[in-house]
Amino acid sequence: MKNTRIVLALLIFIAGAMLAASAQTQVFVSGQANGAFGGPIDMTVPYVPSVTVTGPATITVTYLDGMISDNNGEEIGPNGEDLNCGHTYQMPLQEARGIAGGVCHNLDALIGVFVPQARAGHQGFSPLDGTKGVTRVGIMPNKLFLIGEGKTFDVAEAGTLYLGINDCWVSDNGGGFNVDVTVQ
Amino acid sequence: MKKAALMGFLFLAIAAGLAQTQITVPGNASGYFGNPAEKIVPLVPAIAVAGPGTITVTYISGTVNLGGDGILTGPNGIPYNMGGAQLPLQEAKGVTGGQVNNFGALMGAFIPQSRTSCKSFSAIDGTKHAVHIGIRPVDLFFVGESKTINVTEAGTLFLGINDEGVVDNSGEFVVEVSGP
Numbered sequence: 001m002k003n004t005r006i007v008l009a010l011l012i013f014i015a016g017a018m019l020a021a022s023a024q025t026q027v028f029v030s031g032q033a034n035g036a037f038g039g040p041i042d043m044t045v046p047y048v049p050s051v052t053v054t055g056p057a058t059i060t061v062t063y064l065d066g067m068i069s070d071n072n073g074e075e076i077g078p079n080g081e082d083l084n085c086g087h088t089y090q091m092p093l094q095e096a097r098g099i100a101g102g103v104c105h106n107l108d109a110l111i112g113v114f115v116p117q118a119r120a121g122h123q124g125f126s127p128l129d130g131t132k133g134v135t136r137v138g139i140m141p142n143k144l145f146l147i148g149e150g151k152t153f154d155v156a157e158a159g160t161l162y163l164g165i166n167d168c169w170v171s172d173n174g175g176g177f178n179v180d181v182t183v184q
Numbered sequence: 185m186k187k188a189a190l191m192g193f194l195f196l197a198i199a200a201g202l203a204q205t206q207i208t209v210p211g212n213a214s215g216y217f218g219n220p221a222e223k224i225v226p227l228v229p230a231i232a233v234a235g236p237g238t239i240t241v242t243y244i245s246g247t248v249n250l251g252g253d254g255i256l257t258g259p260n261g262i263p264y265n266m267g268g269a270q271l272p273l274q275e276a277k278g279v280t281g282g283q284v285n286n287f288g289a290l291m292g293a294f295i296p297q298s299r300t301s302c303k304s305f306s307a308i309d310g311t312k313h314a315v316h317i318g319i320r321p322v323d324l325f326f327v328g329e330s331k332t333i334n335v336t337e338a339g340t341l342f343l344g345i346n347d348e349g350v351v352d353n354s355g356e357f358v359v360e361v362s363g364p
Contacts, residue, residue: 038313039311039312039313040313087316088313089313090311090312090313095310095311095313097310097320098299098310098311098317098318098319098320099310099316099317099318100310100313100314100315100316100317100318101313101316102316119278129311130275130277130278130279130280131219131270131275131278131309131311131321132219132270132311133218133219133220133268133269133270133275133280133281134280135280136279136280136281136282137278137279137280138278138279138280139278140277140278140321140322141311141320141321142320142322
């Protein structure tokens with residue numbers, strides 16, 4: 001009987017420790033969350049904060065469900081699709097590389113950016129493109145990255161992971177993505 | 185005779201090992217950086233290097249008139265309250281408006297050859313969908329009166345002015361640029 005209690009207490013302790021070491025949350029990312037990235041933009045919709053970490057951590061983002069309707073009602077998943085944008089458009093992931101037009105890879109894909117606490121906690125910060133003069137303190141486009149169906153990455157400092165959509169012209173977008181975000 | 189030959193040899197060696205040139209940077213060469221950006225004037229190519237080396241930029245002469253009330257500045261720029269506007273060197277950091285210390289300063293960007301040699305590259309802001317391949321704001325840096333940078337690959341140093349509204353700018357900076 002005594003041994004059973006000890007084992008039970010140990011199991012509860014281990015479970016508690018695992019819960020403390022791992023945080024999990026679900027986030028909805030609207031199909032219009034362009035963060036004012038790319039160009040031209042027709043709406044300014046801030047990126048969605050998903051998790052905030054207080055120090056070095058491993059973050060995993062996993063797509064759960066949901067689609068984005070775009071391009072005459074076409075349903076697009078988290079990996080996006082390739083589309084020839086001609087000379088007209090620059091998608092957020094293109095802006096990240098300082099290029100524009102041509103074939104836009106991963107249009108409407110799930111994308112993310114990790115913003116260090118020093119910036120995210122700054123007075124006047126908004127999760128918007130910091131290169132367009134639309135916010136006192138914003139996000140640098142070169143930090144954007146593709147997430148798609150899922151991504152795991154390490155962060156070296158405290159900060160917040162923001163999620164958005166790889167599209168600039170979003171007033172005709174509908175739907176969104178439900179994702180699971182885990183921190184270890 | 186031997187001394188003259190030695191001097192000539194030294195001169196040739198220096199000339200061969202170190203390229204040096206004078207560049208004029210117009211007062212409206214903002215590279216279409218900053219916001220609101222009202223005129224597309226590319227940054228000025230100053231020196232192209234074929235590999236790793238040290239590049240030095242040294243201001244020689246000139247002032248830039250930043251327009252408006254006839255605000256004159258040298259290469260270090262001037263303190264100014266930008267209100268809600270965003271200067272190129274602010275865009276490089278993702279911040280906007282308020283008080284700055286380098287309005288109108290001489291600035292630069294070193295761009296690797298892999299980018300500058302692209303067919304549709306242009307030395308303007310690559311985040312404004314005004315060019316197929318441009319310069320990322322994060323590559324901009326303050327030059328001021330002088331700056332020495334070490335580069336690790338072939339590429340081109342471009343120079344410009346830290347101002348966003350350049351339609352009414354005039355004047356220029358003349359600089360000396362040396363590199364490998």
